[in-house]
Amino acid sequence: MAIVHIPTHMRHATDGAATVELPGGRLGRVIDALLAAHPPLRDEIMLEGRVRPDISIAINSAMTENGLLEEVPDDAEIHLVPALGGGH
Amino acid sequence: MVTTEKTSAYRVIGTRPIRPDGMDKVTGRAAYAADTRMADLLHAKILRSPHAHARIKSIDASRALALDGVKAVVTAADLPHIQSGIMDMGTTSAGTKWLLDNVLASDKALYHGHAVAAVAAIDPHLAEDALELIEVEYELLTPVTDVREAMLANAPILHPDLRTAVRAEGIDTPTDVATNIATHMRLERGDVEAAFDAADIVIEREFETSWFHQGYIEPHSATAFWSRDGQLTIWNSSQGPFVVRDAVARLLKIPVQEVTVVPQEIGGGFGGKIPIYLEPIAALLSKKTGQPVRLTMTREGVFQATGPTSATYNRIKLGAMRDGTIVAADAYLAYAAGAYPGSPVGAGVGCAFGPYYFENQRIDGFDVVTNGPKSAAYRAPGAPASEFAVEATINELAERLDMDPIDLRIKNATEEGKPNSAGVPFPRIGAKEVMDAVKNHPHYTSELQGEDVGRGVGLGFWFNAGLESGSSATINSDGSVSLTVGSVDIGGTRASLAMQLAETMGLEYEQIKPHVADTDSVPFTHVTGGSRTTFAGGWVAYELGIELRDKMRQRAADIWEIDLDSVEYSDTAAITALPDDEGTDRIFTFAELAAKMSSSGGQISATVSINKNTQGPAFAGHIVDVKVDRETGKVTVLRYTAIQDVGTAIHPSYVEGQIQGGVAQGVGMALTEEYYYDNEGHLANASFLDYRMPTTLDLPMIDTELVEVPNPGHPYGVRGVGEVPIVPPMPTLQQAVADAIGLRIYQMPMSPRVVLEELLDVGAASGIGAGSGTGRS
Numbered sequence: 001m002a003i004v005h006i007p008t009h010m011r012h013a014t015d016g017a018a019t020v021e022l023p024g025g026r027l028g029r030v031i032d033a034l035l036a037a038h039p040p041l042r043d044e045i046m047l048e049g050r051v052r053p054d055i056s057i058a059i060n061s062a063m064t065e066n067g068l069l070e071e072v073p074d075d076a077e078i079h080l081v082p083a084l085g086g087g088h
Numbered sequence: 089m090v091t092t093e094k095t096s097a098y099r100v101i102g103t104r105p106i107r108p109d110g111m112d113k114v115t116g117r118a119a120y121a122a123d124t125r126m127a128d129l130l131h132a133k134i135l136r137s138p139h140a141h142a143r144i145k146s147i148d149a150s151r152a153l154a155l156d157g158v159k160a161v162v163t164a165a166d167l168p169h170i171q172s173g174i175m176d177m178g179t180t181s182a183g184t185k186w187l188l189d190n191v192l193a194s195d196k197a198l199y200h201g202h203a204v205a206a207v208a209a210i211d212p213h214l215a216e217d218a219l220e221l222i223e224v225e226y227e228l229l230t231p232v233t234d235v236r237e238a239m240l241a242n243a244p245i246l247h248p249d250l251r252t253a254v255r256a257e258g259i260d261t262p263t264d265v266a267t268n269i270a271t272h273m274r275l276e277r278g279d280v281e282a283a284f285d286a287a288d289i290v291i292e293r294e295f296e297t298s299w300f301h302q303g304y305i306e307p308h309s310a311t312a313f314w315s316r317d318g319q320l321t322i323w324n325s326s327q328g329p330f331v332v333r334d335a336v337a338r339l340l341k342i343p344v345q346e347v348t349v350v351p352q353e354i355g356g357g358f359g360g361k362i363p364i365y366l367e368p369i370a371a372l373l374s375k376k377t378g379q380p381v382r383l384t385m386t387r388e389g390v391f392q393a394t395g396p397t398s399a400t401y402n403r404i405k406l407g408a409m410r411d412g413t414i415v416a417a418d419a420y421l422a423y424a425a426g427a428y429p430g431s432p433v434g435a436g437v438g439c440a441f442g443p444y445y446f447e448n449q450r451i452d453g454f455d456v457v458t459n460g461p462k463s464a465a466y467r468a469p470g471a472p473a474s475e476f477a478v479e480a481t482i483n484e485l486a487e488r489l490d491m492d493p494i495d496l497r498i499k500n501a502t503e504e505g506k507p508n509s510a511g512v513p514f515p516r517i518g519a520k521e522v523m524d525a526v527k528n529h530p531h532y533t534s535e536l537q538g539e540d541v542g543r544g545v546g547l548g549f550w551f552n553a554g555l556e557s558g559s560s561a562t563i564n565s566d567g568s569v570s571l572t573v574g575s576v577d578i579g580g581t582r583a584s585l586a587m588q589l590a591e592t593m594g595l596e597y598e599q600i601k602p603h604v605a606d607t608d609s610v611p612f613t614h615v616t617g618g619s620r621t622t623f624a625g626g627w628v629a630y631e632l633g634i635e636l637r638d639k640m641r642q643r644a645a646d647i648w649e650i651d652l653d654s655v656e657y658s659d660t661a662a663i664t665a666l667p668d669d670e671g672t673d674r675i676f677t678f679a680e681l682a683a684k685m686s687s688s689g690g691q692i693s694a695t696v697s698i699n700k701n702t703q704g705p706a707f708a709g710h711i712v713d714v715k716v717d718r719e720t721g722k723v724t725v726l727r728y729t730a731i732q733d734v735g736t737a738i739h740p741s742y743v744e745g746q747i748q749g750g751v752a753q754g755v756g757m758a759l760t761e762e763y764y765y766d767n768e769g770h771l772a773n774a775s776f777l778d779y780r781m782p783t784t785l786d787l788p789m790i791d792t793e794l795v796e797v798p799n800p801g802h803p804y805g806v807r808g809v810g811e812v813p814i815v816p817p818m819p820t821l822q823q824a825v826a827d828a829i830g831l832r833i834y835q836m837p838m839s840p841r842v843v844l845e846e847l848l849d850v851g852a853a854s855g856i857g858a859g860s861g862t863g864r865s
Contacts, residue, residue, distance in 0.1 A: 062701070
């Protein structure tokens, strides 16, 4: 199973869980599964149907290059990385 | 063109050729945005708010419009109504509504210099005269310019609808009351409180930094022409024509395909030319008049209304064991965003502890609106302030532990595989190599002599960005290659990208002709910023080179009537295969095959777009010697050495230049640059005369040492180099001043006034002569 690491500031949306285990596959499907498991995360991660521009996603330490089409291995570690910029 | 000696294992990479745009720039022939000329050009000027915080009750432009020669006036009422959305601005993002309100104030003017209206006239003097005829009725409101005052519960509120977005768990920042705190974010790991309890030594310090402007020589300028067929063309000074195109389309609610942005040469940006200020105004004035409109900021306007980096208040607490292991770290970072949310505090949070790995750490960041210009990116945005606070505290900790400050840093250094503050493990990085290089540098080991002289050291970290780039390349019949890029050339990227294409194709640098194109002529390319252009653009150049090599092999195979696999492309760009059945050699030089393109199937070209995010984080270590004049408080930089992991130095001269430029700007932050606001929130020093930036007369030669730890995430090992050198100067100079006069100064800049006041304070407190006191740790 792939492990999604939840940043501290998003854990209010996962009942405090620091990690969520999900099957691998396309990143878009992994994100869908993550949001299905923890619906409050949608506002933290998505905006207008896509990953918020102030969120980056790293798979096994490498930032994604193909967005939601990126393949996630079953043993991957996924990090949601908060913005370089500040608030909005 | 002159190519100097080879300095690396590569053939072209590592040499120092002259940049293609160099001659035009040093002889004044290069065309900048304000040089744009065309028939029927109108000149525009902006009316700015004289108040830092005021409700706009009415605007009457009738007298201005009645002036002969005045063609149009625009105000916020001419802009579309936008309430929500976030725009990707390259290395940062921004709220769409805030961007629009910053272009032209709608209900409130939120800072001294906020644009309120604009006039287009047949000459610039007439436009200025017309500004005086626009009547604006204001209701004055109390301003707040200090970040800590803005955070108070009873502070004047800038945006009544603003509520704090909490990006943290288990904190009690209220989210249901009107506030100036736009965001409270937190990154945390381990058990911080327990680790502090277990520490042998705990040290806590507070720091303040001023607003610092990027200080680019060229003011912002944009010319717009909205033609009758609905096509809007903009010629401007910007770090990212595609970002400008997309932002203008979004703010004016028009399709992207109806906007073309033609980037002109740029006279410096440093992050400050990523936001848009003038383009929508010039566009609307052009739409109203049917004529092209040019709008160029005054220097006063640049200081008042374009983004400096945030003023900050930061508090750092470190807990260490006696052997130097830092077991706990806590940072409180409050950044003034200016009039609208969006300070670089997020990056400040991410970078604060960047060079180190602490098992227990917590970083709280606050994005706070104040009555000042909206902050913008500025070279490693957000990092200098937070890392100044951490580095300065580490220098004090080293003193308390009686430990060499570099040894303390080496003991706590991060490395490959250790998680950064956001929890993502680092790839191969050169943090320890930089620290070792500092410790072994002749500057660090040399003896310091003289009265009131001191030495300081400090480190810096910056993420570096990757993002999207695209380019095309065409082989010309004479064997040259035209390279068309979408990246505005600020620091010599025409050269660095051409060099990587030449390296890949086995050609000489001089055979590549780079060209910066408009948004209709090249694939989408993100901003020249985030230290990304040589990284991402170089990757594109590499892939272009590979594709062109393969196409040349295919062409030779077609001519020779053999399989592609039988054809090779050599390191010197010869296309070869085994001799034919008659024993005749099969070989084309690159130029020979290029000359045959038209007669063998047509021109050969390629277009590549990438989105590479395997950026290589950058680390820097600086050493400085200073002398302090106790009579005037002036700090003179005697010697400066900057050491940096640069990955592979594609063009070492431009790498060194980037480092020297970053140091110069960092020295300005540390010693002389600051925004002066009076009690009414008026900016009192909006000129280069009064906003004191270092010049060549203020600085010694800045020595550089390039540490090359190639980035495994790039075909040539490139890391970004342009941003991290601005990070270490503040703590490095703070330590040097402390070493010289025994006084630690916790606010930046350490201007002569500040140094003198500190010296006098110590003298008064101790009852002895100024300067005889010790540090107040």
